[in-house]
Amino acid sequence: MNVRARVERGVGITGGVFAVDTDTTVLNGLHRIKSKQRILFGTPQSGSDGVSAVSGPGAEVIGSEGDRIIDAVRAAKGFAETDAFMVLCGAAGSTGSKIASLLTQKLKERHFEKPVYNLIVLPFEDEVTTGEATFHNTATCLKSAYAVADAIFLIDNQKYAEKDASVKDELAKLNASVVELFYEMLCAGEETRRAYIGSKLLDAGDIIQTLRGWSVIGQGKVPIPRWGLTSIGKGHFREKVGEAGRGTQVLDTAISKLSLKCNPADARRALYLLAAPAGEMSVELMGGLGTSVKEIAPAAIIRGGDYPRGRDSLSITIVLSEFPNLPQVAQYLMKAPAVVTPEIAPSPVPMVAGPSAQPETQHSDEQADKPEDSV
Numbered sequence: 419m420n421v422r423a424r425v426e427r428g429v430g431i432t433g434g435v436f437a438v439d440t441d442t443t444v445l446n447g448l449h450r451i452k453s454k455q456r457i458l459f460g461t462p463q464s465g466s467d468g469v470s471a472v473s474g475p476g477a478e479v480i481g482s483e484g485d486r487i488i489d490a491v492r493a494a495k496g497f498a499e500t501d502a503f504m505v506l507c508g509a510a511g512s513t514g515s516k517i518a519s520l521l522t523q524k525l526k527e528r529h530f531e532k533p534v535y536n537l538i539v540l541p542f543e544d545e546v547t548t549g550e551a552t553f554h555n556t557a558t559c560l561k562s563a564y565a566v567a568d569a570i571f572l573i574d575n576q577k578y579a580e581k582d583a584s585v586k587d588e589l590a591k592l593n594a595s596v597v598e599l600f601y602e603m604l605c606a607g608e609e610t611r612r613a614y615i616g617s618k619l620l621d622a623g624d625i626i627q628t629l630r631g632w633s634v635i636g637q638g639k640v641p642i643p644r645w646g647l648t649s650i651g652k653g654h655f656r657e658k659v660g661e662a663g664r665g666t667q668v669l670d671t672a673i674s675k676l677s678l679k680c681n682p683a684d685a686r687r688a689l690y691l692l693a694a695p696a697g698e699m700s701v702e703l704m705g706g707l708g709t710s711v712k713e714i715a716p717a718a719i720i721r722g723g724d725y726p727r728g729r730d731s732l733s734i735t736i737v738l739s740e741f742p743n744l745p746q747v748a749q750y751l752m753k754a755p756a757v758v759t760p761e762i763a764p765s766p767v768p769m770v771a772g773p774s775a776q777p778e779t780q781h782s783d784e785q786a787d788k789p790e791d792s793v
Contacts, residue, residue, distance in 0.1 A: 419597045423605055427614075427727070431604040434494025438487055438521070440513055457490055459483040484524045491525075501622040503534045505567075507559070510541035515555035519562035526566060533568040533626055539596070540678070540746070542575050557750040569629035569739060572678040574746070599635045599677065602693045603735050606725040613696070613726065618704070620691050620723025628689040628721055630740035632747060634678045638671030639733040642698055665692075665703050665732075669710050672736045678746060686740035688718040693733045696726035707734070 420432040437451050440460035448456060460483070491497065503525050507514030518536055525534045538559060545552045563570050578595045607621030669690075673682060682688075690711050692699060708722055715738060 419601060419604075423601070423608075427605055427609070429605055429608040429610070430496060431601075431608055433496030433498075433500035434491060436487075436491060436494075438517065455490075457487055459487065484521065487521065488524055488528055500532065502532055502626065503529070504537055505534065506537040506539075508539045508541070509556040509559040510545055510552040512551075512555065515559035516562075518559065519566055522563065523566045533629070534566075535569045535571065535629060536563045536567040537571040537573065537596075538563060539573045539575055553750070560747055560750055564631070569631060569633050571633050571635060572744070572747070574678045577675075577677065577679075596677075599637050599735065602637075602725060602727070602733060603689075603691050603737075605727070606691060606693070606723065609725075609727075616724040616726060618723045620689070620721065620725070624689060624721045624723065625737075628687045628719075628737060628739055630687055632741040632744050633737060633739040634676045634680055634741075635735070635737050636672045636674075636676035637733060637735045638668040638673075638675060639731050640668045640671070641731050642695070665707050665734075666710060668732055668734045669707060669714075669736070672734045673714060676736075676738070678744065680738070680741060680744055680746075682714045682738055683716060684741050684743075685715045685718045685738035686742075688715045688720045688739070689737040690720070690722045691725055691735045692723070693725040693727050693735070694731070695728055698732060699724055699726065711736070 420430060420435065423429050423431045434455070435451065436455050436457055437445055437448050438457045438459065439445050440458070442458055445456040445458055491503075494500075503522075505518050505522050505525070507518040509515055518538070522534050522536060541552050541556060546556070560570075573596055575592060578592050603620070603625070606616065607619070607625075609615050672690075676682075688711055690707065692704065692707060704722070704724055708720065711720055711722065712718075718738070718740075
């Protein structure tokens with residue numbers, strides 16, 4: 419995705435990307451990641467099957483070799499300009515389910531001034547029903563991640579799966595679908611050319627202010643007719659109807675495609691980004707979107723922005739964050755109380771602590787208390 423951003427838009431959106439595993443075979447299969455960015459850790463006893471069927475030895479492994487991983491991250495070319503870290507893993511896996519939270523804690527200890535987020539992919543339904551280890555690993559992963567991460571994006575594999583697709587093609591499409599959700603949002607804050615900087619810029623500061631606890635992300639996209647919205651004539655009734663209709667349509671699509679089933683009204687924070695050609699965005703469209711998002715998440719502090727990019731489509735990326743609870747998470751934590759215990763010592767400060775943890779009272783349209791960007 420970073421290569422794509424540089425080619426298409428001339429911006430870099432990642433300071434460094436690393437693959438960490440105990441399995442040599444898995445790392446060797448990652449052709450798009452350079453060898454120096456593949457980190458093999460663990461002892462020969464780990465073998466080719468990871469640390470174990472049920473996460474366990476991971477704590478010992480990360481304890482002895484975690485600093486080596488952190489040092490590799492610090493040596494990344496874009497490290498100094500990095501605004502935050504994100505640790506991604508599959509919740510059901512034997513390695514990621516344990517290592518993610520431990521690595522998150524190490525990053526927070528070494529770089530307390532930057533938030534550390536997790537992206538956790540939940541297992542398929544058949545994996546949960548047929549494997550006790552899968553359920554145990556997922557419950558442990560969720561519990562330990564919540565104890566240390568500043569925010570956790572949750573991805574439901576089942577939402578993106580196609581029943582008739584081959585396994586190899588399906589996994590590649592799933593991965594592509596997940597990273598695509600973040601593309602516009604990460605590019606918007608890195609633009610340097612005036613023509614592509616929105617009138618209401620959404621950048622790293624807005625993202626950091628929004629993300630807390632359990633979070634979901636979704637994206638909707640609709641094509642723009644070849645004749646465009648503005649070709650009818652400025653202020654024309656049909657033009658206004660077309661704008662409003664497309665805005666509502668694309669927002670509804672984004673909500674329907676959220677990465678995890680949830681009730682948007684429960685979110686305490688929200689962020690949305692409209693991306694479209696500059697000529698296809700208007701004050702009315704942005705105002706209508708803001709009102710619609712407020713109706714969807716009435717209890718949330720809302721931040722929004724526009725991004726004048728693209729040629730033939732209008733898209734909205736929406737993030738809902740700080741859910742007090744999520745049913746799909748609760749089923750793991752409630753059904754396995756005996757195995758879901760804190761795997762690591764809690765942080766000395768609450769999970770929401772960070773550069774933006776102070777109570778916020780400003781209206782969603784105000785820009786008060788916005789931290790300085792490092793970009």
